[in-house]
Amino acid sequence: MHVLGPFDRFPLAAERAYNVPEASLDVHELMKGQVGLERTVLVQASGYGYDNRAMLDALARLGPRGRAVAVLAPRTPASELEGMHRAGVCGLRLNLLTLASRHAGDRAQRVGDYERILAPLGWHLQIFADAATLQALEPVVARCSVNVVIDHMGLPDAAAGIGQPGFQAVLRLLARPHVWVKLAGADRITRTSGRLRDAIPFIRALAAAAPARVVWGSDWPHIGFHSGQQVQGDAVLAHRALDAGELLDVLNEAVPDPESRRAILAGNPAKLYGFDR
Numbered sequence: 001m002h003v004l005g006p007f008d009r010f011p012l013a014a015e016r017a018y019n020v021p022e023a024s025l026d027v028h029e030l031m032k033g034q035v036g037l038e039r040t041v042l043v044q045a046s047g048y049g050y051d052n053r054a055m056l057d058a059l060a061r062l063g064p065r066g067r068a069v070a071v072l073a074p075r076t077p078a079s080e081l082e083g084m085h086r087a088g089v090c091g092l093r094l095n096l097l098t099l100a101s102r103h104a105g106d107r108a109q110r111v112g113d114y115e116r117i118l119a120p121l122g123w124h125l126q127i128f129a130d131a132a133t134l135q136a137l138e139p140v141v142a143r144c145s146v147n148v149v150i151d152h153m154g155l156p157d158a159a160a161g162i163g164q165p166g167f168q169a170v171l172r173l174l175a176r177p178h179v180w181v182k183l184a185g186a187d188r189i190t191r192t193s194g195r196l197r198d199a200i201p202f203i204r205a206l207a208a209a210a211p212a213r214v215v216w217g218s219d220w221p222h223i224g225f226h227s228g229q230q231v232q233g234d235a236v237l238a239h240r241a242l243d244a245g246e247l248l249d250v251l252n253e254a255v256p257d258p259e260s261r262r263a264i265l266a267g268n269p270a271k272l273y274g275f276d277r
Contacts, residue, residue: 001028001220002045003058010057013049017098017228018237020047023221025058031220035244041217041273043126044071046098052084059088067273069093069126074113078120085121090274091149092118096129098228107133108140118146124180124272130155131166138169147178147272152185152219153206158198162205174210180272181206183264184217186250187242191225196250203254211260215269216251218244 004012005022012019032038040062042055052070059068069091070084092114096103103110114125124147129137134154141148154170156162173179183206186199207214224237255261270276 001040001042001218002223003028003042003054004045004047004221005054010048010051010054012047013051015049015099015102016047016231018047018223018226018231019234020221020223020237021239023239025061028220031218031244035248037218037244038065039269039275040066041269042066042068043217044069044093045223046071046095047223049102056084056087056089062088067275071095074110074117076117078117081117081121085123089123090272091124091126091147093126093128093151096127096133097155098128099230100228108137111137111140111144115144115146122146124149126151126182128152131157131164131169134173135166135169138173141173141179142176144178147180148173149180149182149215149272151182152188153181153183153199153202155185156189156202157192158190158202159192162201167202167205171205171209174206174213177213179210180213180215180268181210182217183207183214183251184219186247187219187222187240196246197253199250200254203251207255207260207264211263212268213272214264215272216248216264218247220244 003025007022042059044052044055050071050073055068059066066088068089070089071093118125126149128151131154150170154167156164156167183203186196190196190198222240222242224240226237
């Protein structure tokens with residue numbers, strides 16, 4: 001999930017793709033209690049750029065129940081990385097979709113740049129990209145020396161079916177022991193239909209391809225759909241009203257075996273994010 005605010009202490013970056021309401025850790029904790037979730041992995045929201053202070057503040061409040069995925073420049077000093085490691089950060093997010101100009105140029109080279117700084121820490125690289133970009137990056141991701149987590153199921157279009165080339169690239173990558181996928185964003189990939197259950201064939205295919213390397217995420221607070229370009233004006237984009245219980249129901253239907261679901265919700269993330277250490 002993401003944490004946003006409080007804005008009087010942690011304002012959004014000047015370069016951002018949205019203005020959104022605050023989304024506090026306290027409200028997220030209430031939602032977790034309602035649906036039976038215990039642990040939290042914070043992911044740096046694109047609206048904060050490289051300023052991880054809000055995320056690190058929430059991480060400190062979570063204590064051993066929390067881990068985090070930061071957003072940092074490829075030339076971040078080792079001392080800063082080591083401090084974040086001690087705080088509970090265990091990965092970096094490479095967002096190639098929102099404000100894509102931040103990573104203009106050779107994207108394969110950018111993956112390599114991050115690979116070099118992540119390897120000494122044992123961190124993973126979380127890649128948020130559209131299906132076409134992931135397909136183009138398939139060779140570099142396949143040979144990456146650190147764990148790679150593909151965000152939001154690789155962002156296929158559910159209307160195009162599981163045979164679409166980008167999704168097939170994700171399935172091929174899952175044959176590699178260092179590649180993981182996050183089963184979050186059922187609402188994102190079914191945007192054209194608005195029916196969350198249209199994500200079920202994709203969840204089933206991913207869970208079957210790598211049952212020990214898929215994890216679920218709430219993607220709370222469900223930042224509203226936006227263009228991904230620099231925001232113009234001061235209009236506030238409302239968070240989308242999604243029920244975490246309904247998202248979990250979709251997972252339950254896609255993965256009916258209780259032990260497999262337990263692995264996706266608890267065992268696999270314990271390994272990936274270091275909750276078992």
